[in-house]
Structure formats: C-alpha cells, structure tokens
Amino acid sequence: MAERRPNIAAGRLGDANYASNFNDIHPPLDDHEALVESDRCYFCFDAPCMKACPTTIDIPLFIRQIQTGHPETAAKTILDQNIFGGMCARVCPTETLCEEACVREAAEGKPVRIGLLQRYATDALMAEPGHPYERAAPTGKRVAVAGGGPAGLACAHRLAMHGHDVTVFEARPKSGGLNEYGIAAYKTPGGFAQKEVDFILGIGGITVEHGKKLGQDLTLDDLRKRFDAVFLGVGLQGVNALGAQHDDAAGVEDAVGYIAALRQASDLARLPVGRHVLVIGGGMTAIDVAVQSKLLGAEDVTILYRRGPAQMKASPYEQDVAQTRGVRIKHWVMPRKVIAEHGKAVGLLCEYTRETDGRLAGTGESFExxxxxxxxxxxQSYVDAAGGALLLEGGRIKADAERRTSLKGVWAGGDCVAGGQDLTVAAVDDGRRAAESIHQFLTA
Incomplete structure (x- = not known):
C-alpha cells in the first residue's frame, strides 16, 4: 500500500466553501416557476402519482390549487394527509414514488416536479401566522408517545387535533428524529427541521419531555399505567456490525452518528474529516455521509457495495448526486479486514463478490x-426497549394495518415496526394511521 498521507483534520476548506457546499441542493420554485410547472400537470382522474404516495396526498388537487393561485389551500390539502409535507417535499424519494408514476414521466421522461410544487405550497403556508388546524373539544384522555420523530409527532398532532392530551417522550435534546439528526444538511438547510417541529406543535395540547428514553428513563409498563394509550415511535437505535477484522480500529465510525454530529455542528469548519474516506453500504445513509464527506473537503471518497447498482437501496438519482459530486461507487465488493497501524485505520482489504443463483459469495480475488x-x-437494528413485552417479527415490532401491537392499548409505527419502508413519508403515514385507531379506541 502507498505511504499514508495526512489523515483526519478539520478546517480543510475556507468559510465560503462550506457555505456554498452545504447550500440548498434544490432551490425553491418562485411564483412564476410554480405556475409554469403546475400547468404541466394533466390532472389525471385516476392519478397514478396519488397511488404511489404512501400518504395518498391528492396530488392533482393540490397542483390545481397552485395553478389557480391558492398555494396555502394547496398546502392544507397536503398537510391533511401528511403533516410533515414540508420535510417530505425536501427528502422524499419522489423520483421512485409519485414522480416515477407521473404520466409525463412515462410519455416524455420528464415528470411534473411534484416535490418542488409541494415545497412551494407548504413553505407558503408555514410563512403565514397562526396554525391551520384547531383542536377539538378536550376529551380528557391522555396518550403517551415514545419518540419525537416523524411517526411520533405525526401521531401526536392528529391526536391533539381530536382533542386528546399528548405527552411526547424524546431521548435526545431536540425533537424531529432523523429529520433533525439523520438527513444530509444540504437537503434541509436553514434549520427547517426545527421550524417544522415548532409548526406541528403549534396546534397545542402536546407536551414534549426531552431526555426521556424508553427502556432507560421510562418503562412501557409505567406508561401503560399512567396513560390511556401508548404509541411507540422509537426508531432503530442499534448499529449493524461491519463484520470485518479490526473493525474496532480508530477511524472506523458509524455513519449515522457522524451525520448527527454534522447536523448539530455550529461550525462545519471544526468537524474533522479524512483525506481518504471509504463508506460501506448502499442506502441513503451511505450516500449522505459520502457526499457530505466530500463537501467537507475529503480528497477521495468511495462507496463500497457488495452487489450491483440495481440492488442499492439508494435510488439511481441519489447515486447520480453522489457521483456528480466526485464520489466513486464500487459495486460487487465487500470488506474483509481493516488495515490498522498502531490501532488506527490506514486502509481496507476488500474482496470482489459475485451472485450465483441469488446467492452472494466472494470470488477469492482481493485488493486494498x-x-x-x-x-x-x-x-440499523431495533433495540427492544419494551423488555420483551411486545411480539416481534423479523427483529422489529409486529403491528397490524392500524399499527396495533400485540399489547392492548399500545400502538407502534415508523422504522421500529416490521415491514416498513424506512422512509419519512411512511413513518408519517404510520403515525396518522395509529392516531386514528387510538382515537377510535379512546372514544368507543
């Protein structure tokens, strides 16, 4: 292996570079652009885009409302189905959901830019004073929500709208879950995640207690005794092991933890990054940490994935985002050993892979x-904070279509539930579904 170059350091770029590198990746549409884009919609009666949306937003309707000059009304159409419509407009993989299903995509290869139109509408409404929703008359019922991420807050908002009192218990200092701690900074600049949390809490009837973690500061039994119903939106807290020799060497880090540190950094110039960065994985987290490493000043960044591009969880669009920013993606490789000197990582021994009859195996050919x-x-993996009280499936909480768990009076949603899509929009849908089920349970 070539001689190792200077390793991990902060301040690799000038202040102006950090500002430009982490600027909004998708600048918002102005009024004229939104009007032109909305004119491209065919307003399909049996809209395939709406069927492709996990929260079943009436996309043709909200685009028509934008076209007729009523973006705030359009936003209400969106938020009725997805209270996190602003964030989902920024981070939802529209290229594989609503926009992929768009008739113009099939006909022309250029879909209506639904995500940007959704952002245009929700930004307009959030800029207005007040809150678009009012609480129903108080019911006297109290609901505990463990986890202040998209699933938990979507559930809390809908329950508060029905007149129930909600207490959200969040382990971290801020609410928002992965919206605050786990999404690339260039997708949500300007502190938007917390602005959206404040907007959602603006309905009233929701109390948030930070620094309260289920299984550590709280128990499920205690919550069930103190509240009339419980919703669990605790996400995934375990990190899967690399499975390579010496993977405990200094310099081997958890991507989720690094992104969280980046998102909370007051000065990006103080965040250390290596010159030569390797990322093991093929999902959105791999793309986000790779691109941001490059934007922080890393010289070489390479994503290593054990299968081909079609099997990557990250969409082709996100793969293009990485590659156009100088990130290399090497497919059909897997890590075998972290090469360490004096306890510090200096390289990685990898092996080429191939797939035969659906089974992945190493070829025996390696490189460094x-x-x-x-x-x-x-x-990541689900950490059972309920102490074995809930039935699991595939290592996550088993829940039905209404997100009821195996325990009466306990619902769950988001990434901690089996069979989920691990998307913000899917977590929001879980929270909304659970809230409606809880409401029926409490008022029966």
Missing part, C-alpha cells in the same frame, strides 16, 4: 484501498 476514515452505513 487506503483510508483515513471508514464509515459503517450498513443499516
């Missing part, structure tokens, strides 16, 4: 790559 930092982005 230099590395100052190696990020694990190979997924």
């Amino acid at each position: 790559l230099p590395a100052d930092m190696i990020f694990r982005a190979i997924g």
Whole structure:
C-alpha cells in the first residue's frame, strides 16, 4: 500500500466553501416557476402519482390549487394527509414514488416536479401566522408517545387535533428524529427541521419531555399505567456490525452518528474529516455521509457495495448526486479486514463478490484501498426497549394495518415496526394511521 498521507483534520476548506457546499441542493420554485410547472400537470382522474404516495396526498388537487393561485389551500390539502409535507417535499424519494408514476414521466421522461410544487405550497403556508388546524373539544384522555420523530409527532398532532392530551417522550435534546439528526444538511438547510417541529406543535395540547428514553428513563409498563394509550415511535437505535477484522480500529465510525454530529455542528469548519474516506453500504445513509464527506473537503471518497447498482437501496438519482459530486461507487465488493497501524485505520482489504443463483459469495480475488476514515452505513437494528413485552417479527415490532401491537392499548409505527419502508413519508403515514385507531379506541 502507498505511504499514508495526512489523515483526519478539520478546517480543510475556507468559510465560503462550506457555505456554498452545504447550500440548498434544490432551490425553491418562485411564483412564476410554480405556475409554469403546475400547468404541466394533466390532472389525471385516476392519478397514478396519488397511488404511489404512501400518504395518498391528492396530488392533482393540490397542483390545481397552485395553478389557480391558492398555494396555502394547496398546502392544507397536503398537510391533511401528511403533516410533515414540508420535510417530505425536501427528502422524499419522489423520483421512485409519485414522480416515477407521473404520466409525463412515462410519455416524455420528464415528470411534473411534484416535490418542488409541494415545497412551494407548504413553505407558503408555514410563512403565514397562526396554525391551520384547531383542536377539538378536550376529551380528557391522555396518550403517551415514545419518540419525537416523524411517526411520533405525526401521531401526536392528529391526536391533539381530536382533542386528546399528548405527552411526547424524546431521548435526545431536540425533537424531529432523523429529520433533525439523520438527513444530509444540504437537503434541509436553514434549520427547517426545527421550524417544522415548532409548526406541528403549534396546534397545542402536546407536551414534549426531552431526555426521556424508553427502556432507560421510562418503562412501557409505567406508561401503560399512567396513560390511556401508548404509541411507540422509537426508531432503530442499534448499529449493524461491519463484520470485518479490526473493525474496532480508530477511524472506523458509524455513519449515522457522524451525520448527527454534522447536523448539530455550529461550525462545519471544526468537524474533522479524512483525506481518504471509504463508506460501506448502499442506502441513503451511505450516500449522505459520502457526499457530505466530500463537501467537507475529503480528497477521495468511495462507496463500497457488495452487489450491483440495481440492488442499492439508494435510488439511481441519489447515486447520480453522489457521483456528480466526485464520489466513486464500487459495486460487487465487500470488506474483509481493516488495515490498522498502531490501532488506527490506514486502509481496507476488500474482496470482489459475485451472485450465483441469488446467492452472494466472494470470488477469492482481493485488493486494498487506503483510508483515513471508514464509515459503517450498513443499516440499523431495533433495540427492544419494551423488555420483551411486545411480539416481534423479523427483529422489529409486529403491528397490524392500524399499527396495533400485540399489547392492548399500545400502538407502534415508523422504522421500529416490521415491514416498513424506512422512509419519512411512511413513518408519517404510520403515525396518522395509529392516531386514528387510538382515537377510535379512546372514544368507543
């Protein structure tokens, strides 16, 4: 292996570079652009885009409302189905959901830019004073929500709208979950995640207690005794192991933790990054940590994925985002050993892979790559904070279509539930579904 170059350091770029590198990746539409884009919609009666949306937003209706000059009304159409419509407009993989299903995509290869139109509408409404929703008369019922991420807050908002009193218990200092701690900074600049949280809480009837973690500061039994119903939106807290020799060497880091540190950094120039960065994984977290490492000043960034591009969880669009920003993606490789000197990572021994009859195996041919930092982005796992009280399926909480768990009076949603899509929009749908089920349970 070539001689190791200077390794991990902060302040690799000038202040102006950080500002431009982490600027909004998708600048918002202005009034004229929104009008032109809305004119492209065919307003399909049996709209395939609406069927492709996990929260079944009436997309043709809200685009028509934008076209007729009523973006705030359009936003209400969106938020009725998805109270996190502003964030989902920024981070939802529209290219594989509503926009992929768009008739213009099939006919012309250029879909209506639904995500940007959704952002245009929701931004307009959030800029207005007041809150678009009012609480129903108080019911006297109290609901506990464990987890202040998209699933938990979507559930809390809908319950508050029905007149129930909600207490959200969040382990971290801020609410928002992965919207605040786990999404690339260039997708949500300007502190939008917290602005949206404040907007959602503006309905009233929701109390948030930070620094309260289920299984540590709280127990499920205690919540069930104190509240009339419980919703669990605790996400995934475990980090999958790399499975390579010496993966405990200094310089081998969890991608989720690094992104969280980046999102909370007051000065990006103080965040250290390596010159040679390797990322193990093929999902959105891998893309986000790779691109942001490059934007922080890393010289070489390479994503290593064990299968081909079609099997990557990150969409082709996101893969293009990475590659156009100088990130290399090497497919059909897997890590075998972290090469360490004096306890610090200096490289990675990898093996080429191939798939035969659906089974992945190494070819026996290996190679080495230099590395100052190696990020694990190979997924997370559910940590059972309920003490074995809930039935699990595939390592996550088993819940039905209404997000009821195996315990009466306990619902769950988001990434901690089996069979989910691990998307913000899907977590919001879980929270809304659970809230309606809880409301029926409480008022029966």
